[in-house]
Amino acid sequence: MNKRDFLKGAILFFPAGGLLALARDGARAAAPGPAREAEKAAAPEAPKPSGKRYNPADHYYGMGIEVEKCIGCSRCVEACKAENDVPAEPYFFRTWIERYTVRADGEVAVQSPNQRTRHVETTDDRDVIRTFFVPKLCNHCAQPPCVQVCPVGATFSTEDGVVLVDGERCIGCRYCIQACPYGARYLDPRTRTAGKCTFCYHRVVRGLKPACVEVCPTEARVFGDLRSKASRLVRFRRMNKLNVLKPALNTEPKVYYAQLDGEVR
């Protein structure tokens, strides 16, 4: 092939590729395949009951937790597992309940029901000054360390303030699991990718509450939109003295704790 032929071919080749791509797009739009259906099923495409389309820019989600109200029943843990298809074993959790026990000698015991969902009742309450439950979950930090360390950019903050993992990009390197100061991530043994709380993103975009908030019998969890003036969370933030976990790390968590004890880490 001489130079003239090559250049002629090139001039034809590039626009032809573009045209082919256009033709393919047109065909896909005309014939709805299964992929197209799945896209349509996605909630942002589907109009909400109010008739408005979901616009992530209008929302910024957070959660409030009233520690005094938590009874440690772990209904939230079970609901989370059911809703989000979290493997029942080997004991990974997107949300979990910790029991703190502060004894007279200053010793603080933190119990997390590692091998099961629920706490077993304790009978040993000698020398206990105070004891309480603390629900934990991903804090959906505004400055998330897990996002910083991800080498492939698989985890990111959405516009509406939720930290998500792209399961198709994640390479399962566990950097984020190490980086999370709250221990909120795990490696899903089935997909070998990082798993974490999504604030039940699929429910939230449909206007529902996250599963844990939905089932909490004492309303210890409050979910809401920080951008909406009428949301319960905004009221919760106004009416309570709030704290976040590990504020010194400057992760700016969006899970706010009311009546949080100083011993909680």
Next chain:
Amino acid sequence: MRMPEQVQRLAIVIGVIAAVVLVGRFVLMPPTLVARELHRSSTEQREAAKPVKFAGSSACQDCHDNVVEKKAKGYHKGLACEGCHGPAVKHTEDPSAVTPAAPRDRKFCPVCHAYDAARPTGFPQINPTAHNPLTPCIGCHDAHDPVPPRTPKACAACHAQIERTKAISTHALLACTTCHTVPEAHKKSPRTVRPSKPQTREFCGTCHAKDAGAKEAAAKGTTATDAAAKRAKTARQAPRVDLSTHGETFQCWQCHYPHLPEGRS
């Protein structure tokens, strides 16, 4: 200055290539292909398309409005239906095919109501081994409108031991006045004016005889009052004996302590 011919040709070729690249980049390529947020938005869509399993309490209201109304007045008003009945979105789609679970055994309620030092003060808690063992919780308590056993202050002030005993017995929900008629003067001179006590076996028999409750059940159809209906319901669950053979000529309270009747059939 005259440009050499080979430079002119090269300039044309470069110009064509540049034009092709620019057209390809800004006209032919769909904007989603170059968007930096492409994988993010596709992740968001994937998350949003996940199936919802908890329908939310408002979904139950449409059909089960009587239960929802009843629950809204009781102590369980803050509880989501699916907190106890489990995820029910399939039931909302096809109510007759899928029925949500209704927990009836004793293991379910103590998950929240068993004594645990870490539970907040004031939350109603019981000791499952001492509190009416083997009796299903729903035998005494209506889960949609649980009523704590209440002994009036006027009685409990002096009879606190009976109050505590009765509170954990099968008779917990019976009012003091079910068995005792208390003259008003008893409060002023408790030793001289005594409240009445049941005198006959037939009195216990109104609930525990073989044919007990039949009268109330019959009355229910005609002049049904709430009290009568409730009485008939409680009596239905009471253990039955044949008064003519059971315990020979002894009185009931010679073997059974009415404030903590331990005998079970």
